[in-house]
Amino acid sequence: MNWIIRSTKIVKFHTNLLEVLKPIWKDFIDYDWVLTDLDFMTDDEIPINFDKDYFVLNKEEFETLYQSSTQIIWGIISAVPKNTQIDFNLISNLSAEDEKAWKPNEFLIEKAFLEIVAYDSGYTIVKFKDKKLSNQFKEYFQEEAIDLATFIEISSTLK
Template identity: 65%
Template sequence: MNWIIRSTKKVKFHTNLQEVLKSIWDNLAVYRWILTDLDFISDQLLPINFDEDFFVLDSPGFEKLYHSNTQIIWGIISAIPYNIEPDASLISKLSAEDSIVWEPDHFLIQESIIEIIAFDSGYTIVKFKDKHLSDKFKEYFHEQAIDLQKFNEKYINRK
């Protein structure tokens, strides 16, 4: 339930949330969203900026970001249940450049149901704890969503 999107015709650019989350969007209103270690490009007023280390968005705030034409270049985007209070001291130290983001089933934010790692506008890692959401995502992207473990075996863990 760990995927990487590298070369795809389904998205105009990495990481366009509207395209990456399209297949599962209707299932996401029940979550709050943590966004940290961000670098992005947008021409719209958004509920995120470069003044803070991280953001916690409710569903309407994240929906505004989702419907924007924002390119997330770097960053960690995590869906968490509404009843979870995020640990600010932990979240502000997270980095999309940490090598552990490439580890299957390792979530930087333990409470995450979905975790998206935007990596240098070229890779989007999407990890799921919910099999139903993972299956819908894979069905939408087909072979363009590569199993993260297989990707690592082929490109990262080569000897």
């Protein structure tokens, strides 16, 4: 239930949340969103900036980001159940470059139901705790969503 998108015809750019979340968006109305280690480009008015290390957005705030034309270059974006207790010291020190980001079924934010890791504008890692949502995601992206474990195995044999 872990996928990586490396190149795609569906998504205009990595990591375009409107496209990445399109097949599963309706399933996330009851979640807050934790965003950390961000680098991004946008011309839109959005509820994140470079003044803080992390953001916790409610559904409405996140929807503004979701609907925008924002490219997430680096970052960790996690859907957590509303009112989840969060260790902000831990969150502020997380990095998209952490090796745990590349390990299947390991979430940087443990309480995340969904975790998206944007890695250097070229990779989007998407991890699910719900098989049904994972299957919806894979069905939408088809061969463009590569199993993360398979991708890592193939990449290691090329070195």
